[in-house]
Amino acid sequence: MRPLVLKFGGTSLATPARMRRAVRRVAAHAREGRAVIAVVSATGHTTDRLVRWVEALGTGGVADDRLREMDRALATGEDLAAALFASALWGMGLRAVSLRGGEAGVMADGGFGAARIREVRTAPLRALLDAGVVPVVAGFQGARGDGETVTFGRGGSDTSAVAIAAALGASCHIVTDVDAVYARDPRVDAAAPAFSHLTHEALVTLADEGAQVVHPTAARLAQRMDVSLRVYSFRAPLRGHAGTRVYTPAGARGLERTR
Secondary structure (H helix, E strand, O other), X not given: OOOEEXXXXXXHHOOHHHHHHHHHXXXXXXXXXXXXXXXXXXXXXXXXXXXXXXXXXXXXXXXXXXXXXXXXXXXXXXXXXXXXXHHHHHHOOOOEXXXXXXXXXEEEEOOOOOXXXXXXXXXXXXXXXXXXXXXXXXXXXXXXXXXXXXXXXXXXXXXXXXXXXXXXXXXXXXXXXXXXXXXXXXXXXXXXXEEEEEOHHHHHHHHHOOOOOOOHHHHHHHHHHXXXXXXXXXXXXXXXXXOEEEOOOOOOOOOEEOO
């Protein structure tokens, strides 16, 4: 059975009740014998609050130095979410370890606040999985060759999850606050159609046109690395096939609307 990466967005972890639901989802897969990696965003609006804090404290100093401190501050949001998540898994009787991006082998290049994933070194994750431990990875961040922590910008946790899935040969589920991928934002257009299946190419097109369920960088990476995705709501049943499947089958079928 292929490993499974479960990525949880900030809204799906915004309250203790939602985090417990997310933890139960991971536990359900793990107890069925599947190797599971959780990738988490900062809870709720934590990132926005951290940005406001840093900006409120002044803008003096050397720009690059301040960007470094901004990245270190922002990364704490995902670090905290990962630690809380791992603690909750322990509370359910499962062994778990929280990992910063660099500790999980996510290596990056580029400047603070705008880095890109260079590679995922899978040894740390494989060692934990082989030992029956659930890795809980802080998304949105990685380590540069100089040891600095850098972030990937908004939506970076999606990219973290897809990159980890690609490196491990895993499938990836994006757990979010909408129940599928829609042609348009259903919170703005209640008549927008949802899709039960999408090709990778179609997902990239939708992401480029402004659909905000999967970040465009993550959608392109999934297409390039042929990572199968499922996108669904944190409220979805723990079992079943809710949401939208994204893959590139032979003779790609394009868009399939469910309603």
